[in-house]
Amino acid sequence: MRAVLQRVTHASVKVDGEVKGSIGKGLLVFLGVGLDDTEEDVKRLVNKIVRLRIFSDENDKINLSVNDVNGSLLVISQFTLYADCRKGNRPNFLNAGKPDEANRLYEFFTEECRNYVPVVEKGVFGADMKVELLNDGPFTIVLEDV
DSSP, rough: OEEEEEEHHHHHEEEEEEEEEEESEOOOEEOOBBBBBBBHHHHHHHHHHHHHHOEEOSSSSEETTTTTOOEEEEEEGGGGGGOOSSSSSSSTTTTOHHHHHHHHHHHHHHHHHHOSSSSSSEEOTSSSSSEEEEEEEEEEEEEEOO
């Protein structure tokens, strides 16, 4: 399982021009599900994300979690996080999870997030999505195999 986190002041996702998810301050999470990922992998990743201290405190020290700042999550499925570009110029996605299982784990991921963060928005699995965000910092973290 792979995730790219961006600390944002706001973010939204549209499908066919319609907003499907929108948050203010919080984290935009691009989530890639791999072939061998399990619910236990989801739980470990969610646990890490919601506890990461990547927001500034009153002394401008990066010391607070998304919950500490009353932040939200916007979770976007993104199989392209499993792009393998080692050979040639066209990436392959052979290590990305199969759609049915990847969608199930994506839905499980968002539900697990809701156990910790009150506002969790999401995109539409498999759709052509347009994501808008204002990266705060910029602050971007890549998580894999946590």
